[in-house]
Amino acid sequence: MSDTETTFFIGTRPFVLRQLQIDDLAAYLTFFNSLDAQSMHCRFGYMISALTADEAALRIPPDADSNPVIAIFDAHDSKIFAIGRLQTDKTKQTAEIAVVVTPTMRRQGLATRLLDALIAHAQQLGLSLITAYIVTQNAPVIDLLTRFGFITDEPITSSEEDGELKLSLNLNPAHQRE
């Protein structure tokens, strides 16, 4: 994945999907700090509300193979519209996945493209499980992940207004969807 770059179109508009690199730092900061409060909360909980350049640089890991960060760019001006990442744990068996899309670019399949790429990458790495931690009120991402075969043991409708829900995708062949 680290070397590959894919161009695709939505209508006639071209986009590029590729690994985020340190040279993309300015575009990454602009993307990140232009997200609205609700998107920030859905993606990061209460952990992060804004990033400095130094903090952003730390979020572009050098070990792109085991911790890939993939972005979707405007093909013309390299503006970032969506980012997804896989964070592999110490056992190298499990990874946490997360995605976020610019609000004005949603429902056009960008998150789906990121998830396709990240799940394929996880399969190449030989991982057995991908997890996602989401806030329970986040119906869009529950819908999205369920489409990819993620499941949860917990009740999806929680009485907790702001609880966290863990969803998992088992990558072992016997558990994969058809």
Ligand SMILES: CC(C)(COP(=O)(O)OP(=O)(O)OC[C@H]1O[C@@H](n2cnc3c(N)ncnc32)[C@H](O)[C@@H]1OP(=O)(O)O)[C@@H](O)C(=O)NCCC(=O)NCCS
């Ligand atoms: C969740 C999120 C990533 C979806 O991005 P997206 O690019 O709009 O998703 P896609 O266009 O690929 O949507 C694919 C499917 O997901 C589901 N979905 C996406 N947004 C939805 C919404 N607002 N309501 C209901 N279902 C939704 C639908 O099933 C959709 O398919 P459809 O458009 O054919 O109905 C985006 O809303 C987002 O960035 N949210 C804030 C950050 C966040 O919650 N991240 C998740 C933490 S891991």
